[in-house]
Amino acid sequence: MISAFGAAWLACVCALPAQADEGHVLSLQFGPYVHHWDRDPEHNNTPGMLGLEYTAPSRWLAGASFLRNSFDQPTEYYYAGKRWDLDGLSPHLYVKVTAGALLGYTGRYEDKIPFNHKGTAFAVIPALGYQVDRYSAQVALLGTAGVMFTFGIDLGRW
Template identity: 40%
Template sequence: MIFPSKLRATLAALAIVGAFGTGTADAADSSLYDLQPCPDSLAAQGGAEPSRKWDLSLSPYTFHWSGPSPEHKPVRLVSLDRQLPGGRFCGLALFSNSFGQPSAYGYVGQQWNNIFGNPKLFSKVSAGLIYGYKGKHKDAIAFNSSGVAPAIIPSLGYTFSPQESAQVFMLGTAGLTFAYVRSF
């Protein structure tokens, strides 16, 4: 997939900003943990260190509230979240939007565990910027300016094991995205 130059520039800027974060990994950790794409300033003070460091999400399907449309293309998403103390996280999602346009979502968020007293249920809310809705589809997302728009995305998840879970992301008036999540 070839990304437009503005998207490449946005991704490069996120990578450069993230490279200046300082990791807290010890020598026993993989070198992957040495890179911290989220600034330490996002970490909660005095919070316990999360048992997992990263979440990799893969989404093969998005359900649209408006039903099938000839304009809609399959939405494919991959995202990587960095887990921080205090249930906080940040990350980057790369996806093809509902109109087949290459898109990205850079975000920060908060996770709450033990929803409704069930230790396997959790909820998340992320907030950030989405890039990619352009041309005749620029109005498909609110507050879009030059292909960049703010977004708040809540989700509900279910943990199958310490390494595997599933999540459903609510995309406002557009629909739901279903994802498999692998933690490591």
């Protein structure tokens, strides 16, 4: 179930104005697997992450993701960030950094992520991605916990 904060954030992202110039992108992302550095049998390695992200022509972005965290708790991540294309290395490579509110690490798992207070934490997530046409794949660094592998598809460009 989405929180009130999440509903407000999604409403803001969906209400972003479209301009006449091209470069606006709305994408859907799926995160099927997390590799944890620590092989704790309690860890959930299949978060089922589903996300929606808007990217402006300036490459600034905003989004929301919904998943099951490392301890199988429902979790939400509402973020803003920036993407940099690495055309000098490859026309398909990019780096992305996002920062925002991570909701869901509660109870006995509250201390498993830094800056967490009663289930709400601040997170910064850097990622390296590869995109061809409408399809992308990313490896996102989850602090000292591990990496998440994600796949995306651009739903629309205008």
